[in-house]
Amino acid sequence: MNEVRHFWLGISCLIFKVSKTFRYVDTDNELEKQVGGYEHIVVRCPIKIVDENIVETVQKLPRGTIPGDFLDAIVVGMDMLIKKFGSSNKGKTHLCLITDAQYPIKEPYEGTKEDQVDIISQQMKAHGMKLDCIITIGKLSKAINQKILAENDHLLSQFSRKGVAKMRHVGTPTSLLGALRTRTISSVAIFKDEKVVQGSSEERLL
Template identity: 55%
Template sequence: MDMLIKKYKDLHKGKKRLCLITNAIHPIKDSFEGSKEDQVMTIAEQMAAQGMKIESIVVRGRLSRDANKGVMDENDHLLSIFSKKTRTRIVYVDTPTSLLGALKTRRVTPVTVFRGHLELSPQMKIKVWVYKKTQEEKFPTLKKYSEKAAASNKLATHQVKVSYEYKSVDGSSTSVIPPEQRIKGYRYGPQVVPISTAEWDAVKFKPEKGIKVLGFTDASKIKRHCYMKDVYLFIAEPGNTRATLAVSAIARAMKEMNAVAILRCVWRQGQQNVVVGVLTPNISQNYKIPDSFYFNVLPFAEDVREYQFPSFNSFPASWQPNDQQQKAADELVQMLDLAPSGKEALLPEFTPNPVL
């Protein structure tokens, strides 16, 4: 806790989190000043003032006969003080496997990517909201680390900052050229053509914000391996009964005809790239939840690279695997299964990565 306070001070308030993993079956030493409860109360108040959260994970499997019930009750009482004074979550787990699900990933509040009309034709538009259904969570990137700071300096960040300076190439001046005297240049053969910001903005592609239906096609013509990036969720504007009925009618008609829609999407005004994708109906099984659509981004023709691999039958007989080699390869693939017993123990929904 002291390390977090010295490292971040008043920064990242509410994002500092401690994780305590213990079995809480051993006695705690008496404090020199005050009782154990007073010490825990002081620590909890300090954590609340610094905006810290703590997650207490108590791992208790089969207890031995030597386990003291009174000590465990006292420890549980001390941990409960944190939950009363700070934002604390106490989780009791019985097995190491269930410990994996005790560390929860951070919750992200859903934010709309688009609010506007789904245009089927110039005369027919439906008000929709678009959210991200799935999003790739990336690991923290590695950063440069500097060792120039003294080892005794505990407040050193060891960060490496990069700055650029522009000078004249002819050597006539050694002074740094300020940003207002610089202009971007693009190579055209052996020459460099300067283009100012105003000229670049004049020729830049600026599509208008909106979603348009380009057409409908059979669902079998869109292959799932062509789906790119994240999945989006289209819902009718909340509280708009006419939009909800329109979305439901179109979704059920598309489901009945096994059809999907091809859309052209520009999420924001001034967005330079245009997204083309497929809209798939999502029929709700709960009458309280309205029907919706799933949207997947499709690649352009220039983005598709099809690699044709030659057949193994075209190789010489000496390169072909024999029965023993083929059996060993098959057994290797089968051993890669995470659930050989028939029950998957590491479900992604219940096995979050604590780094993320």
């Protein structure tokens, strides 16, 4: 699982690829077009109900070569949900972040990374959003920076401490798929590192 070099963010099935290539063609999201600062995040498909095809979609995501920023991906996902549903689905929208947390996130323009997590958490609470953090772990190579790994785990845990997220660690691709669960929802959304319709239904969530 240490082979996973990017993370996904899925929104009922809004699938994002956080690219690892420093090229503009590997950036495709509305926030980057509108305000800038959200490079290397690509929306791979529109918001829709999560179904059995989500696993296949995730497995087919192409690998990049340079890490993306998972905080940026969360912000992009939140922005999409807010624009899609406004305040009509408070408490029913879910983001799911899957990451190996092995690569550094960029320094914010103002404040600290912890401040950034606090601001994102406040916005998630204001819009009634919840975040699932799935951290993939496995055999870590000696090249992995343990300090970065610990910092990212701390930042992701901060979402949990703020009451807007749940964290899970998985060690193998099999356990990652096992982290999928089925629940009955009404007008819900999900994320993995890229939608939702009205009405109750049973969906498979990340």
